[in-house]
Amino acid sequence: MSADHTFAVHVESTDVAAIVRPVGDVDLSSSPMLRTSLEQAIAQSKPRTIVDLTSVGYMDSSGVATLVEGLQRTRRADSAFLLCGMSDRVLSIFQISRLDAIFTIADTLDAALGTDT
Amino acid sequence: MSADHTFAVHVESTDVAAIVRPVGDVDLSSSPMLRTSLEQAIAQSKPRTIVDLTSVGYMDSSGVATLVEGLQRTRRADSAFLLCGMSDRVLSIFQISRLDAIFTIADTLDAALGTDT
């Protein structure tokens, strides 16, 4: 069993979506890895790019910046960008920075996969 | 909701047992409170004194010393002393210090209440 402070990002894809799953805290030390994986996912040009935050306990503004970047890239590529699986702690940083209205936020991955956008 | 690093001890009694329930980490800063509660529980002279460690995530040697003291007091008073609800982490300090054989350790509080000694 590895310790909970190491960070990893898994990228998976279906016909309609590229799913990015960061695991661990997203801060200045890990957000560059998230950015790289996000770029790979977006490059797949799927109709949807989904970031599943179920395994993210903490996110700081460098993580938020990375997601804003992802949102802007997918907009240019005319594809949908969705977030799901946010804990209250992660959601609160979006709320404080009033970005909860800018992002499409689904409760679960299933909801994100099924949402029409 | 209060933070998880504060410490409290609850003492409860039934006909046959005095039950001591520490909540939080047991270390040099909290073991004096555990000792006081343990003394109160033992003073009730019930057939059994049970320390329910279900809500203790961490214990250091000052906690172990406090429990050894409790064990010795109850022996003099000819009553049984039982521990229950140990997490793996707490159990491991008893194992390293070979005290797992000295104490009567039950899995659950029910088992501790039902155990013949």
Added chain:
Amino acid sequence: MDDACALRITLLSRPALLSCVRRTVEAWCSLTGCAEAELAAVGLAMDEAIANIIRHGYDNSPDGSIEIEFHRDGPTVQFTLTDNARQVPLESICSRPLDEVRPGGLGVYLMKETMDEAVWSHRPEGGMQLILRKTMATSPEVTMREHDVR
């Protein structure tokens, strides 16, 4: 504010240490007996503060030094962060307008929003100083430990 500094951390300007400092700050603040959400707020503010020193103060060089002094007076926690990084005009330390959505530009806003006070200054001996302060909502239990924390 209490004079005796019960805890001080000195770290190098390395992003990998952020998680460690965050956890220290949260564990230390929890001694006030405050609510979880308060801990999270202070942990976030500290993370943003150090990340900014690393990025803007030390230009991501990994060998800059950062010192954090932890002070407490009852329910009020105060952190003094000092560095030897370059001194920037204090008015340049401000976030983007919230309605202008772009990556970045949120750290200073988050610090000010989550703490009661976030005040930058130039240290006479060189480098910058940042004071972060917040009065936490406490629960009754905390008085038990009042004497040996601070």
Added chain:
Amino acid sequence: MDDACALRITLLSRPALLSCVRRTVEAWCSLTGCAEAELAAVGLAMDEAIANIIRHGYDNSPDGSIEIEFHRDGPTVQFTLTDNARQVPLESICSRPLDEVRPGGLGVYLMKETMDEAVWSHRPEGGMQLILRKTMATSPEVTMREHDVR
């Protein structure tokens, strides 16, 4: 051992700070990518070390100073604890025999058991020094961060 000390903690000899230092040590060690059980072992050793400095070195006075330097070289972590407490004969720092069950007398044993090395010495300038060292079992992921931790 790596020369640059990436992290240093200075604390006063107050038992309430133990939980905070434990969490810092565990969070910092987790950067090696080691197993949970290894973290727990190091956290316990550090707790016992500081508790002994507080009790035996400073006689429970709350205003003694304790400094902990964190070093890392790959999977090996090393902590140097220094204090300004009284210097005791080094051979007096030993635990009770395990089969002689009585309260106390386990701390030194636990430190030696959980770490690869626990070595006390007298500092020439006064006070004691304790070096705790352990090589952790690491998982492959850790190499990703190798460059900016230590």
